[in-house]
Amino acid sequence: MKVVILDDATQVASYGADIFREQLAKKPDSVFGLATGSTPLSLYRELIASNQRGEISFARVKTFNLDEYMDLAPEHPQSYRHFMNREFFEHIDIDPDNTRVPPGDAANPLVACREYEAAIEDAGGIDIQLLGIGRNGHIGFNEPTSCLSSRTRVKTLTRETIADNARFFSAGEFQPQLSITMGIGTIMEARLVVLLATGSSKARAIRAMVEGPVSAWCPASALQMHPATVVIVDEEAASGLSDPAFFKHIEAQNQALLARLQGQA
Numbered sequence: 460m461k462v463v464i465l466d467d468a469t470q471v472a473s474y475g476a477d478i479f480r481e482q483l484a485k486k487p488d489s490v491f492g493l494a495t496g497s498t499p500l501s502l503y504r505e506l507i508a509s510n511q512r513g514e515i516s517f518a519r520v521k522t523f524n525l526d527e528y529m530d531l532a533p534e535h536p537q538s539y540r541h542f543m544n545r546e547f548f549e550h551i552d553i554d555p556d557n558t559r560v561p562p563g564d565a566a567n568p569l570v571a572c573r574e575y576e577a578a579i580e581d582a583g584g585i586d587i588q589l590l591g592i593g594r595n596g597h598i599g600f601n602e603p604t605s606c607l608s609s610r611t612r613v614k615t616l617t618r619e620t621i622a623d624n625a626r627f628f629s630a631g632e633f634q635p636q637l638s639i640t641m642g643i644g645t646i647m648e649a650r651l652v653v654l655l656a657t658g659s660s661k662a663r664a665i666r667a668m669v670e671g672p673v674s675a676w677c678p679a680s681a682l683q684m685h686p687a688t689v690v691i692v693d694e695e696a697a698s699g700l701s702d703p704a705f706f707k708h709i710e711a712q713n714q715a716l717l718a719r720l721q722g723q724a
């Protein structure tokens with residue numbers, strides 16, 4: 460697990476966006492796993508700007524979103540499908556048919572979960588999976604006690620997650636208690652995982668993910684077993700780590716090594 464600590468949320472978004480830009484330069488038909496939440500929004504805005512300047516193209520890209528609320532139609536303003544269209548897909552040159560979000564309104568969610576897994580496999584697997592993290596260490600909607608080898612399935616949301624996401628629903632409005640989410644096993648098969656976290660409310664989860672035991676109590680801790688995970692955090696989200704200076708030292712060494720290798724090319 461590579462941990463990159465940066466000054467602020469703007470730098471976190473740029474560092475993350477660079478990884479996507481580099482991937483697109485290498486493989487224009489990349490498969491991206493995408494996330495919702497407020498954290499990735501600045502990264503999406505950077506990618507939109509690059510796309511509109513003609514620096515990158517999503518014309519051959521396929522995307523799979525991590526999760527969706529159950530019982531919300533795609534047109535519902537709080538559905539993750541609606542969020543992705545509004546915040547990202549409508550502003551880039553992607554073919555809408557190449558974007559998938561788990562169907563929260565599927566007549567048979569169990570069949571829909573199996574089909575989602577099959578579609579990821581048919582696309583050749585995920586090149587980069589983008590993740591945020593919940594305050595309780597969830598990734599996607601894999602809440603604490605999730606099986607660490609789980610696949611796409613229906614998950615019950617914790618009261619903490621429902622409370623955290625209540626701000627998006629108006630008072631008295633139906634708020635889903637269930638979700639469809641890629642499993643931790645699904646996420647672990649992505650070739651590269653990029654997890655972003657900003658703000659002090661994420662400090663406890665980041666510490667548990669990076670330093671804690673690999674445990675279903677912190678689903679993100681499973682990423683300690685992933686061969687290529689980059690965790691990009693601002694100072695506040697890193698504030699619970701025992702030795703942030705060590706991670707900064709490693710990153711400085713990595714950048715120096717990269718510069719040396721580029722000099723040799």
Ligand SMILES: N[C@@H]1[C@@H](O)[C@H](O)[C@@H](COP(=O)(O)O)O[C@@H]1O
Nearest residue numbers: 495496497498591592593599600
């Ligand atoms: N299912 C999503 C997660 O994918 C996201 O990482 C988390 C954190 O959201 P935010 O970035 O707004 O803190 O919220 C939701 O529960």
